[in-house]
Amino acid sequence: MKIAIRTDASVEIGTGHVMRCLTLAKQLVQEGMEIIFICRAFKGNSISYIETEGFKVFTLSASSDKNHLLWMRESWREDAGDTAQILQHLDKEIDLFIVDHYSLDENWEKEIRTLVRHIMVIDDLADRIHDCDILLDQNFYxxxxxxxxxxxxxxCQMLLGPNYVLLRDEFLSIDINRIKHDGTIQNILVFFGGTDPTGETMKTLKAICELNLSDIEVNVVVGAANPQKEEIEAFCNQRPEFVFHCQVNNMAELMMKSDLAIGAGGSTSWERCFLELPALTIIVADNQKELSKAVASKGALYCLGESAKITSWHIGKKINELCHSPAKMIGMIHMCREIIDPEMVRKRLVVKKVMEL
Known part of the structure; x- marks a missing residue:
């Protein structure tokens, strides 16, 4: 089976779409599938990274300086035409075309429909019509x-909820029973995605410094596309309790040794829930609002609110509260177990559904 994946990363878009598509692609390759990616070369793209992960990428040019999501919405017909041209010149028909892009909808999908056997959409906004055979929304609402x-x-076959979450093998191989938390905080993980366009990482690091938590280790993770990565690294190097990491491939290991995660309210939420890791989150994009509020309402994390309204003072105040509230930490751990079933996730339900096509 030959599969094509249309997704993008950029400073505005972030890297989340690409990362979850890469996770699915690697699992499908293990089942003998042939995978190609089609990506547009926006500033902050992940094309080189996808290639280093072993996948062929067909690159679409990006000449516009507009916001990338806006450009895609306005120029969907051009994008569909460029994509169709690539498909028409492939040596084999595409059995499954996977689309993971907030700017694409049924209009774009109908332009591609005659060139592929099946279409799968990965979404979590539920704000537009799709022409697809499978829809995956791995989030909790x-x-x-x-x-x-x-x-x-x-x-359309609907794959809905965190039990369909696309987790990398480094997570799936972990024995959850080996993770022991007692509600105390000795290690904090700070990670706001691959680009962190709103600068939440520096905001959080300053909050931690103001608390003088010298007995707590802080692991700080940034993506290679983070525009502030040099500043963040320099900040971490001045403090012995801070450890700087860039573009890591051992996120599961870092999460396992952490007692509290501080990050964005996106897809990383499911990695944290899978490992029963309490979290303090900040909403950095519109698509995170509903998800964050839903998970917070279950008590599996604490959401501070939207980034524009959150200062270092707000972050520090909540960290200090959690450091003195082991019972609240344990409560979040228990609710993580209510939201996601690790045994169901290990069955790789999305891959199984694709194999049935």
């Missing part, structure tokens, strides 16, 4: 079963 009513064909 209070109205999960009704979010896509009227937005997908009646025949």
């Amino acid at each position: 209070l109205n999960l079963e009704k979010r896509y009513e009227g937005l997908v064909p009646a025949s």
Whole structure:
């Protein structure tokens, strides 16, 4: 089976779409699938990284200086035409075309429909109509079963909820029973995604410094596309309790040794929940609002709110509170178990569904 994946990364878009697609791609390769990526070369793209992970990438040019999501919405027909041209020149027909892009909808998908056998959409916004055979939304919402009513064909197979989450093998291989937490905080993990365009990492590091938590180790992770990575590294190097990491491949290990994670309210939430890691989150993008509020309402994390309204003072105040509230920490651990079932996730339900096509 030959599979094509259309996704993008950029400073505005972030790297989350690419990372979850890479996770799925690697699992499909293990089942004998042939995978190609189609990406546009926006500033802050992940094309080179995808290639270093062993995948062929067909690159679409990016000449516009506009916001990348806006450009894609306005120029969807051009993007569909460029994508179709690539598909028409492949030596084999595409059996499954996977689309993971907030700017693409049924109009774009209909342009591609005649060139591929099946279309799978990865989404979590539920704000537009799709023409697809499979829809994956791996997130937790209070109205999960009704979010896509009227937005997908009646025949579409729906894969909904955190038990369908796409986790890398480094997470799936972990024995959750080996993780022991007693509610105390001795290690904090700070990670706000691959680009952190709103600068939450520096905001958080300053908050931790103001608390003088010299007995707590702080692991700070940034992506290679983070525009502040040199400043963050220099800041960490001045403090012995801070450890700087860039573009890591051992995130599961770092999470396992952590007692509290501080980060964005996106897809990393499921890695944290899978490892029963309490979290303090900040909403850095519109698509994180509903997810963050839903998970917070279950008590599996504490959401501070939207980044524009959050200062170092707010972050420090909550960290200090959690450092003195082991019972609240243990409560978050217990609720992580209510949201995600590690045994179901290990079954790789998305890969199984693709294999059935």
